[in-house]
Amino acid sequence: MSYLKIDNISKQYDEKNIALRQVGFALKKGEVVSVLGESGSGKSTLLRIIAGLEIQDEGRVYLEDEKILNPAEKLVAGYDEIKLIHQQYKLYLNSTVEENIGRPLLLYDKDYRRERVEEILQMLNLHAFRHKLPKQLSGGQQQKVAIGRALSIEPEVLLLDEPFSSLDTIQKRELIEELRHIFEDSDMTVIFVTHDLDDALLMSKKLFILKDGELVQKGAPRDIFRKPKNLYTAQLFSHLNPIPGNGEAFIRPSDVKIEKVDGRLEAEIISAQYLIHYTQLTVRLKDTDVIWKVEDQNRLYQKGDSIGLSFHEENIISFSPQ
Numbered sequence: 001m002s003y004l005k006i007d008n009i010s011k012q013y014d015e016k017n018i019a020l021r022q023v024g025f026a027l028k029k030g031e032v033v034s035v036l037g038e039s040g041s042g043k044s045t046l047l048r049i050i051a052g053l054e055i056q057d058e059g060r061v062y063l064e065d066e067k068i069l070n071p072a073e074k075l076v077a078g079y080d081e082i083k084l085i086h087q088q089y090k091l092y093l094n095s096t097v098e099e100n101i102g103r104p105l106l107l108y109d110k111d112y113r114r115e116r117v118e119e120i121l122q123m124l125n126l127h128a129f130r131h132k133l134p135k136q137l138s139g140g141q142q143q144k145v146a147i148g149r150a151l152s153i154e155p156e157v158l159l160l161d162e163p164f165s166s167l168d169t170i171q172k173r174e175l176i177e178e179l180r181h182i183f184e185d186s187d188m189t190v191i192f193v194t195h196d197l198d199d200a201l202l203m204s205k206k207l208f209i210l211k212d213g214e215l216v217q218k219g220a221p222r223d224i225f226r227k228p229k230n231l232y233t234a235q236l237f238s239h240l241n242p243i244p245g246n247g248e249a250f251i252r253p254s255d256v257k258i259e260k261v262d263g264r265l266e267a268e269i270i271s272a273q274y275l276i277h278y279t280q281l282t283v284r285l286k287d288t289d290v291i292w293k294v295e296d297q298n299r300l301y302q303k304g305d306s307i308g309l310s311f312h313e314e315n316i317i318s319f320s321p322q
């Protein structure tokens with residue numbers, strides 16, 4: 001049974017700005033998913049509508065079969081059960097970490113409040129900073145406090161709108177992994193939106209891909225990687241090498257094997273770029289203008305070398321009948 005249902009949501013701000021086109025999906029309780037899309041694809045609008053903070057033109061959001069009312073239908077917009085965190089999420093600057101986390105619980109029983117704040121400090125490993133003010137914390141620690149504050153009243157649904165984009169890559173990856181473990185141990189339903197594929201893959205086992213306001217594909221990353229529905233989705237995962245004379249058919253660099261020159265597919269290396277896990281070769285296929293990227297895992301080749309290339313038919317990505 002679906003727990004959070006997004007049913008056919010459309011939203012157009014004005015003539016030029018169509019933010020969402022009939023977006024629909026359903027999540028089970030406790031599911032953690034990522035919504036991936038480039039800037040302007042409608043991610044923030046989608047989350048705001050799910051949170052009941054934006055008026056949609058069409059469609060409905062349901063939480064456990066209850067309609068989520070939008071600001072035109074509800075006096076105080078938003079729901080305690082659904083928390084939205086975004087990059088500009090503000091902390092109380094003159095309050096300590098523990099006060100910030102406990103703030104949403106002011107109307108709750110004092111003992112419960114104390115217990116819950118302890119739980120959150122423990123969960124997010126923030127004990128050492130409990131008496132510090134936000135300005136005495138790093139960006140990553142501040143984001144954790146913001147998340148701690150959102151978690152303090154135990155929301156049913158947590159919506160994360162690129163909340164980590166101000167962090168450096170290493171800090172961000174660590175925080176995402178930490179949160180993934182927290183979410184795995186909870187029954188919170190989480191939607192994480194991002195434009196970064198690696199972040200999305202780190203956070204969840206299920207991806208929703210948004211393009212120009214449309215949900216173009218959803219599923220397990222491995223399935224989308226192997227069977228992308230269109231060029232846009234395919235290219236989110238890697239560069240695609242066009243296969244000459246084979247219509248709209250491509251092969252990923254990671255699926256190309258470098259062999260000795262043996263008269264089959266031959267190429268000349270026109271540049272070699274040292275990357276962390278391999279040397280990326282840019283090659284020109286013999287007797288053509290077709291340029292490919294291939295991965296030299298053993299760092300054996302350099303500019304000017306001739307190499308042979310091979311790949312398995314089953315790895316070909318094709319968008320039209322061959």
Ligand SMILES: Nc1ncnc2c1ncn2[C@@H]1O[C@H](COP(=O)(O)OP(=O)(O)OP(=O)(O)O)[C@@H](O)[C@H]1O
Binds near residue numbers: 014038043
């Ligand atoms: N208040 C608004 N008024 C008019 N157009 C808007 C408004 N908010 C968003 N839009 C437009 O709606 C579309 C979707 O915007 P949205 O912010 O939802 O995308 P996004 O995927 O979250 O982008 P980003 O990653 O850059 O934050 C864009 O074309 C944007 O310009």
